[in-house]
Amino acid sequence: MSREFFAGWLAGFKKVGHSFTTITNAVFLTLAYVIGIGPTSVIARLARKRFLDTTLDSVQQSYWCDHELKTEPIEKYERQF
């Protein structure tokens, strides 16, 4: 009986905690988006910087981009970039 009570209590706490986290995340991420992404995006647009190349080019002969990806020293693979 008491075990069931505490299990339910714990589950309720987790649910409240989860909801709180979701709301907090949404607030902070919205701020980050507005303060960080927003101005950068606006300034970049004014400077005619493109973050994604979405253009089609009838003159261009090929859309293939040079890659030349080959095996490198092991240290290169320890990086996440």
Place this chain on the structure above:
Amino acid sequence: MYVLGISCYYHDASACLVKDGVLVAAAEEERFSRIKHDTSFPLHAIKYCLQEAGIDITQVGHVGFYEKPLLKFERLLHQHLHAFPSSLPTFIKAMPSWLNEKLRLPRTLKKKLGYTGPVLFIEHHLAHAASVYLVSPFTSAAILTVDGVGEWATTTYGKAAGTDITLLKELRFPHSIGLLYSTLTAHLGFSVNNSEYKVMGLAPYGTPTYYDDLRKLIDIKEDGSYRLDMSYFVYHYKGTMPSRKFIEVFGPVRKPSEEVTQRHKDLASSLQKLTEDVMVGMLDHIHDVTGEKNLCMAGGVALNSVCNGKILSRTKFKDVYIQPAAGDGGTSVGVAFYIHNCVLKQPRRYVMRDAYLGPGYTAAEIRKFLDEQGVTYTTFKNDDELVKRTAAMINDNNVIGWFQGRMEWGPRALGARSILSNPCNPKMQDILNVKVKHRERFRPFAPVVAVEDALTYFECDKPIPLPTDFMLMVYPIVPAARKKIPAVTHVDGSGRLQTIRKEQNPRYWGVVKEFGKRSGVPILINTSFNIRGEPIVCTPEHAYRCMMGTGIDYLVMDRFLIKREDNPQHMWDSESIATD
């Protein structure tokens, strides 16, 4: 020396273990967690791999991950910067998982496995390339990788010789034939990253009347490279895929509950034709650039078996290899072999000639399970009796659950976790759908045939390419044979066959051949041992439970025969939980 390969956090999480250049074990997380296309950290799959090798994590020399997380994160930030302010909802949705887990793999490995050794991050398409070439029978080959998107690349090509792999060129996000296919999949009311194969199956019912309209969405150059007209798409900044303009041209998005109409079939047909044309265009260019006669393909688009079946007849390549898990799940194999063969410069000594790389259960383990559950069963005296009685039951139009040996690697059931039945019975497609699969009527079932009999019934490439063993090639069925095997003949006369060799799976091969002696047609229906919406069964318990909740008549599990009617106490309604 052990190398552990991991793929996760996008779709189809998986793990594999390579020992001294030989693949010891490989499995997708979904088979253990029972969540289809599970994306989470593949803890169960890793534990299985270690258990299969009889080692613990401290004996693993390197762990490899299937992408460069920060490069992918950079691409996501670029998407948000490009689309500001429209991308706010996706930003809020995506960021927590990136900050909590996707950028913290070493921490997760330490926390969940106690692993503190080196973690190597391999570019996504390089992992795809390695996943196919390094386990192929070729000593040199051209490579094409095509999927939705990796870090930035959506399509790459290159060449390989010995243990050297070089990716030469790439096409970059948002231009992706894989995402175009997924957009149409979503438009047709099917789930993205799951049901693209349904669109492929739907295509033969239509005519490509929308081909010219679809062609306007994509600018294809003479060298096969392409870009999409992004005014038709919103996937680069939204949770949905087709734009309003797309819907104006191709009609409203179909709801999953709505009937599939001729418009949907024609759209599927047009998309399939376009995909094949794009692929052939790229392959012709790649052949000219690399001068290679062998081709290796990987990425989700390489699971398009209709397209694969046309490669050797429509391009100059002479042979093709695709591994069973060609999609993202397969990249764990790619990183493990890339580390072993390319980074650590060890010679190649493994060819993936079968897909039986998952968990297996001994007869003693299965008997223990059956006895503990109080299941009524009989035991075959030997393999000869097992093969003959199973073939006889299939010939009598029974549906058989077939659970033998180690589970398959990749999305297809290939005779380890399969449902087998009689392809000569014209009603068998309906019987299977009503009894077990509960799936869309337009989807055909797949045939399995011994490799030595394949050319009698199917118009395969000669010699038959190895990916046919993995159910990755669709070929026309010989016209005279179509009426003999109606249950596996698609509306256009094609079949997505699996060829089986005796050395791969003697019991499975034996049942196919024995059925041929009885019926005159050495072909069986082979469909995956699951119900719609669930992963393929993995353990004896999954298999027994699946049988008892469906209309499967018998379960042949190792050398044990279980008749459903003898065990009525565990019934449950599989139809009620069948999903997409």
